[in-house]
Amino acid sequence: MIITASTITVYSIERVYRESEAHRVNTVRTYTSSVMNQVREVFPNVDEMMLEEQLEYLNVKALITDINGTILFNNTSFGTNAAMRSLDQIEPYFYNHTPMVKASFHILDDDGIAGFIIFAIPESELIEIPDNTHLIVIWIEVAITLLLLIYLLVIYKRIVLDPIKQLDHALLDISNGIYNKLKSSKWVSIRSFTNYNIMLEQMERTLSIQADYEKSRKQLLANISHEIRTPLSYVKLSADLLAGNECMDEANRKYIDTMLNKIATIDKIIEDLFRYSKQDLDKLLVVLKETYSKDMFERIFSNIKLKDASKTIVLKATNNIPNVLISADENRLAQVVSNLVNNAEKHIKDKGFINIKTEIEENHLVLTVEDSGEGIAPKDLPYIFEAFYQGVQDDQIKKKGSGLGLAICEYIIKKHNGEIFVYSEVGKGTKFVIKFDEIE
Numbered sequence: 001m002i003i004t005a006s007t008i009t010v011y012s013i014e015r016v017y018r019e020s021e022a023h024r025v026n027t028v029r030t031y032t033s034s035v036m037n038q039v040r041e042v043f044p045n046v047d048e049m050m051l052e053e054q055l056e057y058l059n060v061k062a063l064i065t066d067i068n069g070t071i072l073f074n075n076t077s078f079g080t081n082a083a084m085r086s087l088d089q090i091e092p093y094f095y096n097h098t099p100m101v102k103a104s105f106h107i108l109d110d111d112g113i114a115g116f117i118i119f120a121i122p123e124s125e126l127i128e129i130p131d132n133t134h135l136i137v138i139w140i141e142v143a144i145t146l147l148l149l150i151y152l153l154v155i156y157k158r159i160v161l162d163p164i165k166q167l168d169h170a171l172l173d174i175s176n177g178i179y180n181k182l183k184s185s186k187w188v189s190i191r192s193f194t195n196y197n198i199m200l201e202q203m204e205r206t207l208s209i210q211a212d213y214e215k216s217r218k219q220l221l222a223n224i225s226h227e228i229r230t231p232l233s234y235v236k237l238s239a240d241l242l243a244g245n246e247c248m249d250e251a252n253r254k255y256i257d258t259m260l261n262k263i264a265t266i267d268k269i270i271e272d273l274f275r276y277s278k279q280d281l282d283k284l285l286v287v288l289k290e291t292y293s294k295d296m297f298e299r300i301f302s303n304i305k306l307k308d309a310s311k312t313i314v315l316k317a318t319n320n321i322p323n324v325l326i327s328a329d330e331n332r333l334a335q336v337v338s339n340l341v342n343n344a345e346k347h348i349k350d351k352g353f354i355n356i357k358t359e360i361e362e363n364h365l366v367l368t369v370e371d372s373g374e375g376i377a378p379k380d381l382p383y384i385f386e387a388f389y390q391g392v393q394d395d396q397i398k399k400k401g402s403g404l405g406l407a408i409c410e411y412i413i414k415k416h417n418g419e420i421f422v423y424s425e426v427g428k429g430t431k432f433v434i435k436f437d438e439i440e
Contacts, residue, residue, distance in 0.1 A: 027126055028090060028103040032060065032119050036105065039064060043107055043114055046073045061120040067113060076120045078102075092123065099123040167196060179204055236263045286329045286415035293365055294323035297358055300334045304341055304356075312351035315341070322360045324439050332412045339405040340369040340432050347373035347430070363439050370431040376424035384422060385410045 029036075035054055039046065044066055051073060055062055064073040077095065091102040101123050107115040166182055173180055179200055182193040242248065243256045301317035337356070344354045352372035359366055376384060383389045387407040413420045417437040424430035 028101065028119065028121065029105070031058070031121070031126060032103070032105075034058075035060070035062065035119075036107075036117070039117060040107060040109075043109065044072060048073060059122060059125050063118040063120075064107075064115065065117075066115040072115070076118065078118055078120070095120070101126060163193070166193075170196065174200075174203070236260070236267070239263060286332050286412055288327040288329055288416065290325055290327055291330065292323055293326050293328075293358065294321045296328060296330050296333070297321050297367075300330065300337050301356060303334065304338065306345055307342070308345060311345070311348060313345060313348055314353040316353065316355050318355075318357040321358045322365060324360070324365055326365055326436060326439070328416060328436075329412075332415075336409045336412050336434070337367075337369065339409050343405060344369065344371035344373055344430070347371065347375075349374065352429075360439070361435075365436040365439060367434040367436070368431060369434075370429065372429045375426040375428055375430055376422070377426055381422065381424060385420075 035051070035058065038051065038054060046064060051062070052075070055075070061076040062073065063071070063076045063078045065071050091104075093100050093102055099122070101119075101121045103119045103121065105117050105119075106113045107117055170180055170182055181197050181200060239256055239259050243253070243260065248256070298321060304315065304317065306313055306315055341354060341356070348354075348371060354372075355368075355370045357368050359368075380389075385406050388403040390403040410420055413434055419435045421433045421435070422430065423433070
């Protein structure tokens with residue numbers, strides 16, 4: 001590129017020099033010397049035919065006058081006054097958008113100045129035709145430079161752009177859980193992808209260890225919840241037997257009732273742990289069968305019972321149930337509705353309502369469970385379906401659950417190809433909306 005620029009610069013300087021030479025008196029004198037000699041030999045007589053042939057050969061026009069200004073010959077656009085100015089000087093001008101040179105000279109004889117001659121010469125006739133070698137060299141250098149640029153761009157694409165694109169796609173695959181190693185080629189430095197592949201191996205190793213740990217943890221939860229149930233059932237049986245003893249005094253009966261309540265709470269937590277561990281191990285079976293929604297939800301709603309008799313809560317389940325054919329697991333959906341109702345009951349302090357309804361919206365069967373409880377804080381809403389998450393609750397409510405109910409509900413609804421949403425405002429209650437798969 002530097003060589004090409006230098007060649008173009010030299011060529012431009014030479015061109016400027018040639019153009020400046022066209023405006024020199026000596027250049028014009030040399031070019032018109034044959035005409036000047038012919039005129040001097042016969043002056044003041046002018047052989048117009050021979051002169052015109054000579055002028056036409058040189059592509060020049062001329063105005064010839066005697067010393068008094070009488071025109072002897074003229075095929076230019078000049079007037080007689082033009083002969084009296086700028087003798088032996090070059091004056092550039094334009095004629096019909098063509099750059100011209102006006103040159104005035106005097107004609108001498110033995111007695112001195114006998115007349116004047118003015119030439120009108122196209123500037124191009126005075127510029128020496130340059131050697132095309134420079135132009136050929138410039139075009140060759142430009143072609144080589146363009147080819148070099150194209151080659152560099154191709155190399156840049158292969159060495160820089162393509163590897164970056166591969167890395168970009170590989171990182172996108174990682175975000176989708178796909179781990180593809182990158183292969184180096186002769187165009188790509190081995191070091192370019194080595195660090196990425198090392199990182200990928202470490203990630204896979206870490207994820208594998210984490211997956212094994214998670215599986216072990218979930219299996220441990222399943223085993224614990226299963227093993228605790230057996231001794232707990234004996235404790236419950238013993239407490240039931242003691243509660244049925246008519247000879248027990250009132251103080252001891254009160255302790256037995258407290259024990260039974262605590263056993264029921266522990267049993268519920270164990271049940272949630274067991275279901276969650278099975279869910280995470282993908283063993284919580286959800287068997288979908290075609291059934292009519294009206295009959296199914298009537299059976300589910302009829303079995304819903306509130307547990308806390310100390311609260312004044314109005315439970316209302318709509319009778320206007322759409323009768324459509326859906327694929328569902330009735331037992332699992334009963335578990336979902338029961339869980340949502342229990343949650344609503346826990347979060348209503350003294351009195352309120354729980355409304356359950358079903359309807360058709362945009363060709364989907366929709367189940368809604370709405371309560372007038374204390375509501376969920378905005379900062380807790382994004383996490384309520386995460387296992388063991390309970391947010392900020394008072395101690396009384398927090399002791400009554402394991403934080404697994406909603407996680408299990410979401411799992412069951414997803415197995416139904418549905419979605420579950422929550423809308424809540426602190427102090428105004430909560431509404432859960434379950435949207436089942438599109439009705440065929």
